[in-house]
Amino acid sequence: MAKPRVTLKDVASKVGVHSSTVSRVLNPATKDMVTEEIANKILSTVAEMGYRPNTFAQSLKTNRSYTVGVMVPDLTNPSFALIIKGIDNMLEAHGYSIIVANTYNLEEKQKSTLEKFRERHVDGLIIATAKRKEELIDDCIREGTPFVQAVRASENINVCSVISDELIGGNMVISHLAHLGHKEIAYIAGPQFISTGFARYQGFLQGMMNAGLDIDQELTVFCDTFSEEEGRNAASKLLALDKKITAVYVGNDIMALGVYDELEARGIKCGIDISIVGFDDMPFADKFNPPLTTVHTPMVNIGTEAARILIDKINDNNIPARTIKLKPDLIVRNSTGPVR
Amino acid sequence: MAKPRVTLKDVASKVGVHSSTVSRVLNPATKDMVTEEIANKILSTVAEMGYRPNTFAQSLKTNRSYTVGVMVPDLTNPSFALIIKGIDNMLEAHGYSIIVANTYNLEEKQKSTLEKFRERHVDGLIIATAKRKEELIDDCIREGTPFVQAVRASENINVCSVISDELIGGNMVISHLAHLGHKEIAYIAGPQFISTGFARYQGFLQGMMNAGLDIDQELTVFCDTFSEEEGRNAASKLLALDKKITAVYVGNDIMALGVYDELEARGIKCGIDISIVGFDDMPFADKFNPPLTTVHTPMVNIGTEAARILIDKINDNNIPARTIKLKPDLIVRNSTGPVR
DNA sequence: ATAATTTATGCAATCGTTTGCATAATATTC
DNA sequence: GAATATTATGCAAACGATTGCATAAATTAT
Structure with missing residues (x-):
């Protein structure tokens, strides 16, 4: 955006340390490698200068985007909006953003969506559009793409799915x-x-x-x-x-x-x-x-559970396959009545 | 993801040219700087090797993410899903992906959402959550963030909005x-x-x-x-x-x-x-x-129009402010009848 | 054929971050 | 105090793409 960006180097220069030290302080995993005095000085300078990491540079180095691609048939069906809600709540809490795509149940659209997600290097996928025979699933397995099926599942039992029973x-x-x-x-x-x-x-x-x-x-x-x-x-x-x-x-x-x-x-x-x-x-x-x-x-729960499993798969794509079937409930309203 | 990536250098090496030549062929704006024979050879090698640009590297250099942040109050209100549909259809056709966030009409959530979008360097915002007095709008203006208000608008008339009349x-x-x-x-x-x-x-x-x-x-x-x-x-x-x-x-x-x-x-x-x-x-x-x-x-149209304007603002943030009011229609159904 | 101009391609700096390794500084042991 | 071990910090390579500039190659003008 328009404002000149503050870089790690700017902060380092102001504090009088090297940029790698600033980087280490900002990463919880390496913060202990820096003395507390310098760490505190860095943190206050970061706040003062409004430093914000460049996520492109981070992602280029770490090969992680902290985004997840979510494929739904059509977001205007409110049921899918509920799934998204569950997914978003869980993923957001873990620092991910979701990119939602509608496939409108079209094969070509699904393919181009997968390609788009690949280009964006999403860390994983939640697929709510799987057909029973679903090439896309085989493709993701072949490519080693972490994914979870939600609501709809392909017949491949060697994958993770969260569905209703x-x-x-x-x-x-x-x-x-x-x-x-x-x-x-x-x-x-x-x-x-x-x-x-x-x-x-x-x-x-x-x-x-x-x-x-x-x-x-x-x-x-x-x-x-x-x-x-x-x-x-x-x-x-x-x-x-x-x-x-x-x-x-x-x-x-x-x-x-x-x-x-x-x-x-x-x-x-x-x-x-x-x-x-x-x-x-x-x-x-x-x-x-x-x-x-x-x-x-339980759409929201399906979304939440799918997101939870996906986070696990992103961290270790070899976790055991599973199908989680959540129990539905019958809601009796006025469209049913005794036989006349 | 898991598969070893094909880089520009790999393609260049295979064709026997420099990586900058490959880059030029892949960019429509610079393709004419390369002879057709070499260009064709590069394109077929790209396809053959399954080369896919690293968008992190691209974005680091170009400072463009080709994502747009969309803030809605709650996606499970189907009306907002319609807006998203209009937005997505337009933006997708121009190579953007949308990152959707629910703010649930909470001030703090809206702030953290804006911060998250900033971190992700979205190229622009569509804000469907604006209050009449909306600090966030002033913030975006100050920061030079391209944005468009949709459905709801703040009272600031120096911005772009698409609403219903x-x-x-x-x-x-x-x-x-x-x-x-x-x-x-x-x-x-x-x-x-x-x-x-x-x-x-x-x-x-x-x-x-x-x-x-x-x-x-x-x-x-x-x-x-x-x-x-x-x-x-x-x-x-x-x-x-x-x-x-x-x-x-x-x-x-x-x-x-x-x-x-x-x-x-x-x-x-x-x-x-x-x-x-x-x-x-x-x-x-x-x-x-x-x-x-x-x-x-006309929710879908509001979304579409907002997206169109946002693309223009991303390309030139100084386009004239405007409020576009789309004409609504009265739909008469059975909840109204003559006075008894 | 030579000189001038235009076009095509390579080089390498840049973007901003992370992190392995080397070095400096500090702490501990003898 | 000297030798050894540990901790803290800096250096610079790497990630992969883009692009300004320099150089080589091709084309045009004389």
Whole structure:
């Protein structure tokens, strides 16, 4: 910026020592190598002159940027903003800044983002965009890039991931619906090439089996994207079937909003004529009409935990691989009710 | 990261030229100083060897980081995520990365954020957190830091700002309500030390005057924060008055949600018994119960425009100051209806 | 063909910090 | 007091890129 910079040399000259001594005082790891008298003199001169290290020079020498690249599909989905919050709170406390990039679920965008992060020499990555088969993950392993997967995970089990336990979530949903008397339960699945889409479907299957309910394959619709539009299309398909459906479990809240749209267009009362359950408990889900029954995934905690692990990986990229599954909670609101 | 880096010297050695020649070929501004034959040979070797410039070294020499610091109050408010989207799309296209920081409307956090951005030598700032009297702005001017204010602005007119035209917004709201027959219109104001809080109140006053409606000062409540809780408290105060109120204009959508909460608790039908208008048209406002009538502020465009101006300021910090006020739109939904 | 001019490329200083090693200063041991 | 050991500090190389200036090479003018 515009002001002439104060360098280590300027401070050293003022105190009458060498710049390496100033450098040593400013580094907690080497501060004890300098006598206290000189150290104090240096510290007060540093404050007085407003000396601020040149981080470019530091990074050139240490090869560390103290930045972390975070890839999310789309920051305007409030759920991802919560993850970022968790990540930021943890990383900031450890002296890192995060550079956030939206990939909009586009392969090319993801690649160019990774390239940009590489150019910037981020110390590590948090990847919230992994597909089940994810080349980018293999690439990072090959390059020795420290990273952690958050929310979504590739199928590579030799990496670190922090996710929500989607199977528990699915079981909770089906158990809740079964207790309300529902048997004809439809499922709107997210994309199966994404782990959340896939695992939530498995949770649906497992929940149905555990509740002793029959699964009618016709009552499952697979969506290509986690979007309101796809959710609405799926609801349209289900309602066009000449089958009794008393409840719909939807693989995420955004798609559930699409289901709401279709129900409203058809004059079907949500929570009364039919029950709807979402997944994520995105912010404002309690403000929808009706307030959405959904599985609360602890997004902030996922972010925090992912950041914690990443710091460990940056310090030692050989820590053991792990998948941390945080327990979700079912939040019952007005979109579910007893079978009529 | 872990892989041994390819340097300019490695490429130069392989091609049989000096590293300064390689550097010149890679810089579009100096590429013409090298013969095409050598340039092509260098470019193919660069690609073949996977050379990637060390941005620390570049930045140390050029004193440019190609990062921009963006300060927002809280990224989990989806409106700010929209601004970030606009900012990111524009800056990314010009080779910048953005470092986002949440200040949570805390003075100390804002200060430490500015300090952190300074340490990182961001090339400029976008400040979405400015108070009307904002020391941080004076500080940036003094230091010669390029910055642009977005959404919220300080009262310093010698700086660049991109905001929504809150007066037009207020006039639209009151005109809409007047056409519905409302005369006893209450106003829930955001914090007056924040420009949006202040200007939206001015818009309310101006709109009432222009509609020829009397202003009852008792029907205005001032909130300390733009929060759901404060909105609810304000609604509680208004409804405790022994006065007829047929409509409430609320200074932002989050506070309007608090008003919704209070109405629901009192069994008052929103849009029927009383009309509510918000401000911002935050994402999902159309999903609330009832869908919220609100002023749509073009957040993405504000972000985009702020970023565009910032790029100009980074290139020449002496460009003329300006305040760009983008026109908002009234979005009428079900929270407003004719006077009963 | 020679001289003058223009273009292309190499050299090395610079940016500001860190840190291994050498030297100086201080403390301890005999 | 002299010899030895320890601590404190300075020196300068290194990190990798950019770029002004000098020099070499190529082109143009006479």
